[in-house]
Amino acid sequence: MSWLLAALGGYLLGAVPFGLVITRALGLGDLRRIGSGNIGATNVLRTGHKGAALATLVLDSGKGAAAVLLALWLAPAAASVAGVGAFLGHLFPVWLGFRGGKGVATYLGILLALAPLAGLATCATWLLTALIFRISSLAALVAATLAPVWMLILGSPREAAAALVMAALIWWTHRANLARLRAGTEPRIGNAGKRS
Template structure:
């Protein structure tokens, strides 16, 4: 098999692996519902959690991470010691996750569109495929952002940002090639493009909260409601 054919197989195989809609499958198995018709319509872990609970969301997130990790196995098996193919394969897994060939839909105004997720979990897996220890940086920062900043979209963006920063620092220290930095930058672009509606809601202050922010908002709303009820009761003759 020629080198060119191996490269094409790695890139195509990685896209197809990334395109597997695990979120759609998990929600269908758990609830017999189409996750594309629920919430944001995405197939990632956050929307799956809204549709079928935290366990389904966690299972989906893990499977989506593994899609990215698998690209490392594919690329290294077919084209060993080629950082361009490794980066390209990891990136195409994220593209496959966001724009899955298995989730083609017709647009009402004509044409077709490819549905999927926002790419955070698969981007995380792709970063692990390139340099496994990076999980020690991405995971704790992502958890902190999720819990305390309180937006799933910002958490997704943080994965790409941390990936870019870590690979840049390693390249500056001479510990890795600058090609890996391109993965972080490209993934950041893909994620930001997918999250355009979320970024607009963040600008407007209408993005749905998660983590501690959601908890505090809920408590504040309950207290506000209790105060209003008390006020109404006191006003009654």
């Protein structure tokens, strides 16, 4: 029962579409009709409002972390389940017809709460890859792939399975990005482009 409640509570937290809420509150329009149509921070940045993008990044990460931390307080054994629930809520929010974001920021927040050292290593992996290649989607894919490995190396083997499931879903949400990466047409960080 605690696992079911953790999954449901995590899902409801994860399903809050902060990017959409923030852009509407600031009068920036419907985020789903801007750029890639994605509800994440990268697309919020395309509105030209850096503060809104930063707030979206922090809140999308924070909701994943909050789901895990609440579970650690109330039902520690269900923390990974709560994290996966929050991740699925972000990807498939009931309020938006189950069409949400790609989950990278929420994933990082979950990892930081579940296994702080592995989470920091994953964030560092994203940053290093982004600095070298200047492609956000590639950085996300590399970081997501290495996250379960970092968890195993840094002493969090139980959480590695949840990280692996979420990493696989991140690859699934980046299908269009993968096609552009293969074609060499994926936009670089700092360049104009509608896709993410």
